[in-house]
Amino acid sequence: MKKNKLFGKVFGLAVFCFAIIANTGVEAQTSAKDKQEIQAKAGNWVASLNLNDKAKEASVTNIIAAHLEAVRNWNNTHSYTTVPAGINPETGNKLSNLDRQIIVNSAMPDSVHQHLMNGLAKYLSPTQVEAILDKYTVGKVAFTFKGYEAIVPDLTDKEKQVILANLKTAREQAVDYKSMKQISAIFEIYKTKNEQYLNSNGRNWHQLYKDYVNKIKAEKAAKKSK
Incomplete structure (x- = not known):
């Protein structure tokens, strides 16, 4: 009986979370077209570094593309509406929709950021890393x-x-x-x-x-x- 009640609570929470994502009007998965555009953007950024190393270029491009896609998917599946329309406790001003979306996006797992930064540091010099961050x-x-x-x-x-x-x-x-x-x-x-x-x-x-x-x-x- 307890197990059934627990399952019901978990299932209810899952339905609630799915409803939040569905309300954004954007699918969580990246389409093939969007993937190509993301890969092309990442490739252009890496090409500007003139690494002259195909294997390194491919690795860095994939690291950047994975990060761009993760940021895109998090933003598109986590609507600002999940943050209550309250006030900024420091200023007293009402939170704008942009404020609320930034709060949502700031909750993205730290691992996404670390994967990007660690990956760039593995293959690029500090100056080259800065050049990529400037592209962003x-x-x-x-x-x-x-x-x-x-x-x-x-x-x-x-x-x-x-x-x-x-x-x-x-x-x-x-x-x-x-x-x-x-x-x-x-x-x-x-x-x-x-x-x-x-x-x-x-x-x-x-x-x-x-x-x-x-x-x-x-x-x-x-x-x-x-």
Whole structure:
């Protein structure tokens, strides 16, 4: 009797979980077409490294493709609706659908990330690993860092080191998210950390950013007046 009750509870939970996945409207399995597209993307990224080693290229391509597919499937089978529409306890703001999807995706097993990073480290140099992570995040580290240098032209070496380290942490975390909106949201977390660091280091980020915007506006106005 107890065994039947236990089976009923487990079966009920399985049905509930299946309903959640079904409600996403996306099948858990990757179609043959999507697999080809993922494999092609991974292959193009690896080709840009010019490894000149077919076996190594194939291994790295398969590692990246497996990770891209795992991220895609997790995102597509774990809807934001599984997270209650509550508030962010730090800000009090209502969680957006994007916030809720990021929370869901952050629960993806750590093994998915570790398989990627360990695999890349096995076959690639640290510089090559960074190049692949940049492919995932469309070069956001370099682009964002240039922005800091433009806004705060007298950054010290220490400040540059801290800012760059935060951006690289953002990049590695962001590879586990599917869309550019999600990736950008992860970078926003670390951009906020950078701004808080600058403020705590005697800077006034708000004023620096305001001065930069005014400078750009003045330069545009000067060009139009010519």
